[in-house]
Amino acid sequence: MNVFEAIEKLEKVKEFDDKEIDDKIVGVLLYAGSQSISAGNVQEIEFVVVKDDEKKKMLYEASLNQEWVLKAPLNIVVCADLKKISAKYGVRGEVLYSIEDASFAALAIALQAIELGLATYIVQTFDEESVRIALRLPENIRPILIISIGYPKKKVEKERLNFEQISWLDEYGKKIELSYAFQPDRKMNYALLQDILLPKEKRKKLSEKIKEIVRKIKRKS
Incomplete structure (x- = not known):
């Protein structure tokens, strides 16, 4: 599969198979995210891997009941260390670069997942404070995106x-x-x-x- 094909497959699946994802694959996905673009090479992006059913239920509720968050065998929450990025870039780093870098990392993970035969759905809509509580995130760590990942079950075509x-x-x-x-x-x-x-x-x-x-x-x- 080339990059062109992978891009076409982004966010075309909202239903996942129950099949578990091997930890080796999880490692590959996290590595892909860690190698993504980072403003000034600050590397403020961090990842929380969510497999626990209770935690997934909390993310599901925080994301306004988006079913794929609950049904996916794996969710990766992409976070940014605001203290780290603002130390170098101030307010612009905190409000802009952190979001840009998180988006780059999420895209890297999604494309790598697709190459491995998985499907992804990048969740942007959620209650930030609820996610923070569910994952016990420190004050300086902001959750920016949730990536629901699994083996594809049903495709959804988008115009x-x-x-x-x-x-x-x-x-x-x-x-x-x-x-x-x-x-x-x-x-x-x-x-x-x-x-x-x-x-x-x-x-x-x-x-x-x-x-x-x-x-x-x-x-x-």
């Missing part, structure tokens, strides 16, 4: 705006026209990406090499 409707050239309001070069059609896009990443001549040479290797293997057998 998205065409990228040309929300993109501008050089200044706001000046339309950028790229539809002649790129259309959101999966087969064409992947072919286009292949052309960009590996020119036709190189693909031809690579194909010839692979065929030669196959012929050698057949002769030996």
